[in-house]
Amino acid sequence: MSNRILKRKPRKFLGEEFVLDAWENLKPFYDNLIFRTVDTPENFEIWLKDRSELESYLSENMAWRYIKMTCDTANEENQKAYQFFVQEIQPNTAVYMDNLNKKTLQLAEKFPLTASGYDIMLRSIKKYVEIFREENIALDTQIQIKQTEYQSVTGSMTIEMDGEEITMPKAATYLQGINREKREEAWTKISDRRLQDKDKLDEIFNALRDLRHQEALNADFANFRDYMFAAMGRFDYTPADCFAFHDAVAETVVPLVDIMVSERKKSLGYEQLRPWDLKVDVAQRPGLKPFKDANDLLDKTEICFEKISPELAEYVKTMRAMGHFDLESRKGKAPGGYNYPLEEIGVPFIFMNATDSLRDLVTMVHEGGHAIHSFEVRNLPINAFRNPTMEVAELASMSMELISMEHWDVYFSDENELKRAKIEHLEDVLSTLPWIATVDKFQHWIYENPTHTIEERKAAWVKISGEFSDNVVDYDGLEKYKGYSWQRQLHIFEVPFYYIEYGMAQLGAISVWRNYKKDPETGLKNYLAALKLGYTKTIGEIYETAGIKFDFSKAYIAELMDFVKGELDLLRK
Template sequence: MIDLIIPKKTRTYIPQELEIKWENLSPIFEELKNRPLPTVADLEQWLKDKSELEAALEEDFAWRYIKMTCDTNNEALVQSFQYFATEIEPKIAPINNELNIKLVNHELVDELDQDKYFVYLRAIKKALEIYREENIPLFTKLQVSQQKYQAISGAMSVVINDQEYTLEQAATFLKDVNRGVRQQAWEAIQQRRLVNKDELNVLFDELITLRHEVSLNAGFENYRDYMFQALGRFDYTPKDCYKFAEAIEKEVVPILKEQADKRAEDLGISPLKPWDMDVSTSGKPALKPFTSGEELVNKTISCFERIDPKLGQMLATMKANKLFDVESRKGKAPGGYNYPLAETGAPFIFMNSANTLRDLTTMVHEGGHAVHTFLTADLELNDFKHCPSEVAELASMSMELITMDQWDVYFDKEEDLIRAKREQLIDVLKTLPWVAVIDQFQHWIYTNPGHNAAERETAFKQIYSRFGAGFTDWEGLDASYGNLWQKQLHLFEVPFYYIEYAIAQLGAIAIYKNYKEDPAKALKQYLDALALGYTKPMNEIYATAGIKFDFSVDYVAELASFIKNELAKLG
């Protein structure tokens, strides 16, 4: 029997039980800064020692973040997170910069294996280029302020039929076959969001001001241009994002409009309202792929095991080590994530399950990230595991599609399985315009930093309307329409991390297309690509996965057509 308990890794450089306090960290950083490195072997050992310290710090921060998001009402957990953000990170940043300078200026740096270290060194040089000491206190302020969004959102709940629900739980009523029930739930959710509208606008204005100051300090005209460099977007430009949005508008929006028209016809409703978009057109109740968080985890382990026993073992290992928190509850932060534990080599999956199909796809999505974490766990340097989002999201979004052939684990009836696959494929297409909306909205926000809340709302509505505005009629719902953007956590917490979802979604469709043609080959290519971490340029990682790094109009059209044909096969 395989032992699934993860043993604590033996450290070779830092103390085994290092308490993360600055007085303990400072001597270690000083040693790294002052250590003589007369040979290439010494330089490589220095990189490994530095990596070991970084992994320990990342994992410590990870647990502070995880615990805080699991219970946003716990002030001690909030303070623990803020301690790291305010007392540790600001002190590390300038020393890290000195270590980066030591590396790139070292007389032997060019004698390092350039194939092995090219991507790593490229990122270090870019970090040095945009580093400004005056930004350190701004990053601290941003770290603390961004967390306020979770506290505000985590406290949101509504009462429906005399019972209190989190917003994630209340959203299950949007699948109810009774239109009155759906409308009541939708309106309750939107009204609850509007309660904090002004508070969140004030918070967002604060974040924009801080972010714009960061960009000016670093010598950029705006935060958009700064973030393209900070995120290491070496493979595409803002102009490419505008073109990608146009391709989605031209090739994907018309398909979704057709689907919406068919939905209206099947439901016998005209016009469709926002609360009509999640209910099944079959006239049957919402799909229930599981009934509890534990069942979701167990079924997903079985699903992954069927694809490849090693994948199932990865998730079983997580379960054995209590690395899941999947149930929705009040006081828990919104959303879902897979947080890699850099030193342990496994991840933690966090989500807010309400026993819906969307929760199934969230789980397999985060499960894709988890597989990525396990496959890169033994890469030589911690930085080799830091994949750009275009690669990280390729891991997760591909898994949403690859797992579909095993979804009978969740559904006993063939008709339910077909419904689930159909809803998932439509969601794949729906992802693209929503990503385009949020991305284009961010371009507008940060290239117009002096705007006010009313102008921001107008801009959002104009952009959303370009991409179908959810393919529904918003008459009489203007306040909710203009406030929809506030539900998007990424805008508050991880600015400019969103276009990656669309790029990766295209890549995932291409992987799924290959998987339908040759499952064994496509799965191997996919796993081989993930195992590279970020040791190769992005286009090489995509090529290893058997696909193109491409988001031209022609490519968007080809892959959108493939999904349309797959939908037709399901009837």
């Protein structure tokens, strides 16, 4: 057996032969934890590790069911296996989870935990106990089933181009082509195909909105936004900070994007810049092709990570040896990309829909950053320590996008193509911040107005997106598409309010990259030191360990935008 095939730690509590095929098999372990007598600090630590082992097993079991379902959304057995967990296991564990949380707090009062990280864990547990309501268990189940409907609808979307039926990710590569008519054809077909299911997706989302609002009311919150801030453990910032972020992006980033898009229009020489003109190279060169296929992408990523640190390359090699990648786009596969941590083995799984574009390369190194994080926290003793808040998780991934960019010569041997790739990515960083602000502000509106109609939702989306859009792109005659463009953002359906983290982490990532450019050795060392903390410190302390600030004020954003603009100016010389 290869030494890259890692093994999980032996199961001391569950035992090696345990198989999850019915709730009745699992219940005795929960009963053990609930009714066990814990009478010493040492026994309390053993109890915590047993709980961690049980929860890690369930997390990984659920992970594989989700992975298999998203890899093939048309497979009924995969759907049933996932739904079994959601419908039969999670509702039963939820009540026990609340009782375990209460027992943890009681034991911590009796036997204070002094090791690093337990204060952060207990802070979160206290919040979970505060907001738990048994009547929300059934609602959670309904919500998760509804979310799989979204995956099935979007995963089945295809269009026909040049006589071939292709997936939406594959279709998007046509938007980089130099043939303007072909770009318009692809953009229109993609938009029409999404519009075809708009009513179905509106219906799914209305159900999700109503279920989520009821959850919030059950937990004594005015709206789902406030409930989610508590449920997500947002101890370090408030909705008011999010609104400040929106305003700062509108004032400091959108004007830069406006200039950038104006220059694109001028360079292309078009009288009107249309939405299908935003991805094509301004010099009318074909789209960048950083790799040929999935294997080539992995080969080159190994080399790229090796240049950063041999340890990081070893992580990719381990995942590859263990079959923890599914990268190609194909019909029936769920959209998007993710790195799914596997709690027991500690070796994550990366899923994406790669074709051969620069965007795919960025997705690979982004998810690779998440994977690095999983490896760095692999040996922390308690599962709560290994699950950092998303503001930290996305710092890991977005920083790796920019750090790896210093070694993209692996993907682009031609110096001009390398510069072009860097310019395109940095321009994407600038244009992504307004999109993040748009999605986040829209979600605040949705749940502050829980009885809104579909027409009101469309109008709100158009208004909010207009606040963060450039004034150059011409949508004349395309207005029917604008009200529904939010439906392509899976986070709104599947992980509500998980999006502003990208914006906060993007700011942090720019700072990490700035440090790495000044001093690669120290910059990387601080970055990895921050990741190794997992969730044993506050967000601010973790960012400080990385050598950066957790700050999304207007002044800080303006400072970082000046840095990015300066890097772009150097690349364009």
